[in-house]
Amino acid sequence: MAGAFDFAPAIALLPFVSFLVALFAGQYLPKRGALAGIAATAGSFLLSAWVAITVAGGETYNEALYTFTAGLDAFELHLGLLIDPLTALMLLIVTLISLLVHVFSLGYMNDEGETGLPRYYAGLGLFTASMLAFVYSDNILMAFMFFELVGLCSYLLIGFHFREKAPPSAAKKAFLVTRFGDYFFLIGVVAIFVTFAGATRTPGAFAGEGSFPVLAEHALADGATEGLNTLGFEPDTWFTILGLLVLGGVMGKSAQFPLHTWLPDAMEGPTPVSALIHAATMVAAGVYLVARMYGFYALSPTALAIVALIGGFTALFAATMGVVKQELKQVLAYSTISQYGYMMLALGSGGYIAAVFHLTTHAVFKALLFLGAGSVIIAMHHEENMWEMGGLKDKMPVTYWSFLSGSLALAGIVPFAGFWSKDEVLFEALIHGFGSEGGLGTAFLLAYAMGLLAVFFTGFYTFRMVFLTFHGEPRTETARKPHGVRWNVKGPLAVLGVLAAIVGFINMAPVRQLTGAHIDFLHTWLNGPEEGGWPAELSTGLHHYEEVLHDFGLVSASYPLGGETGTLLVSAALSLGLALAGVLAARSLYAVPEPVEHTDELGSIKTLLMHNYYQDEYQVWLATGVTYPIARAADKFDQGVVDGVVNGISSVSLFTGSRVRRIQTGVVSNYAAFITIALVVLLVVFGVAGGWF
């Protein structure tokens, strides 16, 4: 009897088939490929659920399925699947959101009379397939391959409206910036293979015996460096370098400072695409990758500190920019960057569960917010500026209530999903910041402080957005008479709206601490059985990570404020208080009949924020002000000097030829003279040299 794992490849293959169907036959299908996409993602979702149930039964899967190259005398490269609880969870998230986005697209794309729909659904299908394949990759090379394909799909979908000016440019920027990150990732992949090739046939594997995190751990624990090629570095230094190289790709895809600049531009893509790719899934790929190979990052305190600092800084940095944006999707874009900062903060500061938890809740509520924004944009006839809206609350209640649910989750208000996960992120950073020694603890605390401060901004910009969009009086004619939306828009919103309210209940760690009830299901899910089972086999269990974090990452916890419970309560109160303060501040400023742009009072700071701290400017300058002039100079050099020498040589020979030709006069007496002179010269030479040599 075939089990769920035998059908697991179909989870990615089904959307791939829908890509082919939409691309080649979409033109002839009733909904231009949408139905194929819905059927495929629904199938994938059901299969993922089956897989998740199987995993819940304690089974995991880690097999090579397809040989990319057998490698002959060297190591082989293969594609394979790794399915453990983390994978199963992510598969569920991706397939669910992809399914909902497909349905929503019926309303956003088909009903709005967009052209080029087969291309659109083909892009969605290919994206979903690549993302799923990335999620259950069993080795880092396969992960890289699908990571890049995900980038391609992002390019294709951001540039969907290719006839306009901005989308192709945004698509180019997205691919280039993430490619810059992937450059480091690729070096990391190659370096990992080179490092571990001598010790195993599968140097790139994520999990199990012979996987690189396990080998690296052995190398540090027992000095088992035989067969490892660390290129002359100390193993711990080299592993840190490897981790940081891979981190380049993570920062690109997960839009972490300074590679975040592509994401706000990516809002040029159709809104469902923003929901699926640029909020819930593709951007998650980076963070997911760190979680996937967490056993490797946990080995290096330096890498952990850098991850945490990047995360904390990005969380705050992006949140401040979200405060001044005027377009609905822009606010959401910056909030996405900021929220992924939290996940990085959690991963860096030893909060593996917290990161995965926040990844889960964020996927739900951010997809919800983007789809809600999409609904508003339909209603507003594709007007995205919040100052042109207002008072939509009564006209579109389903959108409003679900959007509100997502907003409460994003702001981190109890009991909505985001509260639980964000609270856990900050709590982990806090206790590890106090518990870890030296610079590591300081780094964690610094990152924590930035993350905490960002909570206030998050609450503020989220509810500024809610109040401006839905509350008060309509400020324009369109807002007075919005376009209606149909079931295909409302349905996904309702599903996600409910989820955003309740998905936090999968891991109410604080409640567990207070009541002792075992209701931190996610914790149990990722921890696995205490003895034996898949954690022993794969080394991807939480318990193992905690040991590695403690032994090699030098991360330990302490509870400075009245024991574990006390610290927990203080931490929760702090983050909730700041979030509420942000919400209330927004309420007092914007929940008025005729709101004005209070951020104008920020003066030059606002200018700075509106220009995104001039991050785009300097990156554009790097491309057009530095690289391009160098290229021009190289071209001049090539044409002038290198080719100049070549042409010079040919001119010299032509010139000599033309001069030498003159002695060929055709006059016999001249030739006779030459012969005589030559003879005389030869005789003189022989005379001086003394004979025939």
Added chain:
Amino acid sequence: MVAIAALLAVTLLGALGTFLVDDRHAAKFATAVSAVPLLGSVLMYYVYLTEYGGVGNALLAPGDIAFRQAVDWIELSGFTLQYSVGLDGVSMPLLTLTAVLTTLALVSSWTPIDERQSQFYGLMLLMEASLIGVFAALDFFLWFVFWEGVLIPMYLLIGVWGGPRRKYAAIKFFVYTNAASLVMFVGFFALVFSLGDSISTLGLPEIAQALRAGGALSPLAGISVDQLKLLAFVAMFFGFAVKVPVFPLHTWLPDAHVEAPTPVSVMLAGVLLKMGTYALLRFNFTMLSDVATGAVLAIMPVAIAAIGVFSVIYGAMLALAQRDLKRIVAYSSISSMGYVILGLVAFTPYGVGGATFQMIAHGLISGLMFMAVGVIYNETHTRMVGDMSGLADRMPWTVGIFVSAAFGYMGLPLMAGFAGELFIFLGSFGATETIGALAPLLTSVAMFGIVIVAGYLLWAMQKTLFGSYELETDYEINGAPFHDVAPLAVLLLLVIVLGVNPDLSFRMIQQAVNPILDVGGGI
């Protein structure tokens, strides 16, 4: 086995026949003729895959080589010149690549070539015959005849059917590469004379084995054996590097490409450049592997690697500065071939194997890119970025393939270029035994090519394919005919097939190159 002789004979006779056919029928006739070597080589490829599982290197273990045939030809002052041919895992894919690209290039000529057709198609077939000979020949004399034989049709194809500066480009191409051949010839014959009586033929296997055996060389004209090897290596490297081309010997290439008609560019980038790297592999890296790995002069490998890496970055930077689509692709060829040099000099299974795989991959992808640019040119009569925009609106399928090809060029995973580049990087990153401590650094620098290539191709696509439709020339886009687009689709399919299943070629390649790498160690 007369398979190769049959291929050569059919192609040569077909070429002669094409010269005699009327212009109106020449295109179809030549295409039909080229189907014979195409089907023949594909069949041979299939037979090779199924029956010649363990064939090694053609030069080092010629006994069990595939499709071998050797007939004594001429006696010449102690040397027997042979008609000697055969294929191993390196030459088999290259020969197939030649046949595939020739047929597709011929089909893509139907639209742009409208004068002197019988001569054009005849010369194309003549060139195909010579290329088949280059990859199949195992006797130096025979090989050299074919090697030079490629130049003549190419010279005429650029010089007669080329663009406005065709004469300059054709002469530059011919003189440059011919002068290089001369230097290579001198270097090679220095080795042959120094081998003296230990060889009786000019068979490449015999020479290679004698050279690798050691002790067979004797000093020549007062030059010690090591110095002689070194000089010969440098001379041959120079000769072949011009063909590849590597910096600073590359300036003939953009001129030739810009002036050549599209199908000729396809052959030039797709196959002719690979003659250089193929010969480097056969001569420099097989026969004089000790020099290549630094046993004679320690700085040699790192110097060659540095040249390769510099070519990668330099070519990419030049491509970034261009506005002519064809020039962009031409310069990026320099960049891509730089990777091949890096892989060869790494001298590891993944390095040399990857370099060979990259020859095939780049042959397909650059051919595809040139053809795609050609289709756009056929429709718009311009190749300048800035003269057109929004082509996706008018020719969606062509643009779709163009975009796919461009991503293939950028090394998108599951397309052939990624596999080639990945193998090379895997092979060279840890190649500290040959390249030295700089290996990881040089490889990382070379990898930056994947960022620059994305930069210029995405920029060019944004400007020409997307945005609102505008065209500065006085032509109307009618949508390219089927026979213009079909070759693109075929090539794209091949690129994907090879990218998904690189072992279709990579396995036989590794079987052929691993015997060269007797140094051991590394990956």
